[in-house]
Amino acid sequence: MATKPVEQLDRVVIRFAGDSGDGMQLTGARFTSETALVGNDLSTLPDFPAEIRAPAGSLPGVSGFQIHFSDHDILTPGDAPNVLVAMNPAALKTNLRDLPKGGTLIVNHDAFTDRNLEKAGYDANPLEDGSLDAYHLHEVPLTSLTLEAVKDVDVTKREAERSKNMFALGLMSWLYHRPTEGTIEYIRRKFAKTQAIADANERAFKAGWAYGETSEDFAVTYEVKPATLRPGTYRNITGNQALALGLVAASVKSGLPVFLGAYPITPASALLEDLSRHKNFGIRTFQAEDEIAAIGAALGASFGGALGVCTSSGPGIVLKMETVGLAIALELPLVIVDVQRAGPSTGMPTKPEQADLLMVLFGRNSESPVPVVAASTPGGCFDAAVEACRIALKYRTPVFLLSDAYLANGSEPWLVPEVETLPDISIEFATEKNHDGEFWPYLRDPHTLARDWAIPGTPGLEHRIGGLEKHDGTGNVSYDPDNHDFMVRLRAQKVAGIDVPDLEVDDPDGAGLLVLGWGGTYGPIGAAARRVREAGGNVAHAHLTHLNPFPRNTRDVLQRYERVLVPEMNLGQLLKLVRAEFLVDAVGYNRVRGLPFRSDELADAIEGML
């Protein structure tokens, strides 16, 4: 068979879209694994409906997975796909608007039946009415080719049809020169219990590959060379996976067992699921009766000397605030993970937003300061988790760790760290009386202001702590006005004095405009800054990983620039803080669409200020 010509590309964005039942997430994940093994840099973003089983073929039932891969370092899953794989009319309808004219469109011809067209709200068949003329359209009879390929396998028609995603994967793997061994192994492992289904999937996958080779519809194949990444061992990782690993690492590096209290909530449930599989690390996971009990149990475990952690999302965090207040008063370590999603209320559970910042900073009664750490990238969720635990333990304080649905589900290659290079975050429990033959639970380290932490089981240090105001030192209940004023200031001072790394600025050319971001917008802002620079513009980018306290040099950094732009997926929360805190006339760029920023829209916003 004649080999088809190969075209070299430096980067490609592919979106797989289909019905929730079509297995698009699996297809995307497998394509991602193959791509990782090629050595491309990559970034992925799944986009799935909140409904587990929306009606088949309907618009709300469409599930998508986008992957961006390249021969160079990239920061985002890509603004727009170059290639759209649409498994049915509904997937075409909901995704076509994102495909630029001239893009490649691969559709499952068999799915464009009258009934499916009607469910997707098409009056006429788009494959026939010329409305797709602006695209490179490949109509592949995916379903019938799959049925044909597996006709000798002893599976039901439905089971046979369900392997069509593997046909699509095989075709795309051929088109982009992806290695196939990993996927075949995966299929055999996954369906080890039902040989026939394994056979059907494997045949469909191989048939997809063969179809590419033989069909005249596909004239060229594409190659994307490996990227030059920093040397080391890599794995592909989502933000939630990295965050869970970070918590395990924090447990190992602190020598304290993690106790995770959690209540299932999208998009944070995967953290509870992941950690429940690491019991051999001494990790206890407690699925509580509600969000309040989840944090309560975690705090109770902290009181007993565990590393108490709870994981949730905005609608759950709001229920936890009472207990966060108690943890502030008790001055016990506790890490509260907020995987932010679009709100208010139930909002859009699977969609990202970063609008919980002011809630975690201020959403409690009275003066109740809490340190806040925010992850910037999927892989960065690991470091953010270790950092949040470090602060919690060292300063005996609850700490908020912010992620979001975009980081949680998005993936990228992650340079696996060496265990020895991770920070030692162990602390000492009090074992001796600390004041004239007594134990005073609120006696402090003069530098960190952290109190002595004695855990139950330690003889002679029996003491009581509680939510009532207490006298500093003794911890005895106190209603003394001056003591209260002192304690309020002391708790604030303790948090303000936390050691956080300086804010780094990416400013290769000495720009006049600084873009200041935080959290999950790191990728899009970074990509936008590159885009602007490539077009000859001059812009600086700084990204906050610590929102309370701010890095010590934040004021200096902000004052170095004539103008400051703060893009956020909220209505200007960090913007309010920097304006109030540093008297800087910063300007916001705010979109709350439940979608990550596109780098081109941010590039436009930046250029508008140059």
Place this chain on the structure above:
Amino acid sequence: MSGDELDAERGTTRPASGNGNGTAAVPLTAKDLKSDQEVRWCPGCGDYAVLAAVQSFMPELGIPRERIVFISGIGCAARFPYYMQTYGMHSIHGRAPAIATGLSASRPDLSVWVVTGDGDALSIGGNHLIHALRRNVNLKILLFNNQIYGLTKGQYSPTSPLGTLNRTTPMGSLDWPFNPISLAIGAEATFVARSIDTDRKHLTEVLRRASAHRGTAFVEIYQNCNVYNDGAFDAVREDKVNENRIPLAQGQPVRFGAQGEKGVVQRPDGTLAIVDVADVGEDALLMHDETLDDPAHAFALSRLAHTPTGPTPIGIFRAVERPVYDELMTDQLRAATEQKGAGDLDALLHAGDTWSVHS
């Protein structure tokens, strides 16, 4: 203690007893359990009697003080931990069972006690209470029932009788009260008992049994709030002649009265009735069996008195064995370690498909 030692101590090995029992080096006395804090309940409050009973019976358990923890929520009774020279936490309203669950589940070596009230446990904290009970976490929950909100100065509570007149219900309360014993039994509790603040002997015996129980022990204590609800339990509390106290004794017929002249029989429909023993004969009386797995017997007993104004059962309604949450959790940690080996962080970080980039 370093993290490692701590881990080794409690990690994956179950302590000799699930109740934190152990032998204190020097036997404790009631005095050893008194903290230096001045007790600040109203003079005459029933809480004093319970505190004294707890402080005097605890030393006999032989548990070192440092292994005892009292956790409370909010309310008058919630001040309890401050007065005990043990570890303690005065937490937030209704959440003590949740906080104590985390502590007990992560530290099976401790003896963890929850002190709560009718508002704390049955109103704002109702959810945590029922889930602690069904899980059978190793906790001893003492519910001081005074049928009133004392700390906030006298509003009706979820155990106040219908029609209670007080500050927020000038025309009488509209809500039907909980029967705490029925609630606990309905919530799958494995140990359910009722006692009275001023009956030191009975209360001590019940606390002893609660302490020895593996899992959650729920003890309702009739506690007089002499300021806002004085005499709420007088029919039973001041019942010197056993006219209204129906003592529950394991394996004994359920009977009461000065001469044991009254008794309880089971009707064909399963409900219970109070009768004159002379009318039915001793053999017809219901035999009490706290160990019955089926909760119907205990539940029927709890329904004899919805509010304690007439004959009311006192004692242990139910005491059955069921797996204990904390122990199951510890067992899973041990099993996971046996199956997979102790956690290896480096291997975990490198798990799954990895690839190398060379310089």
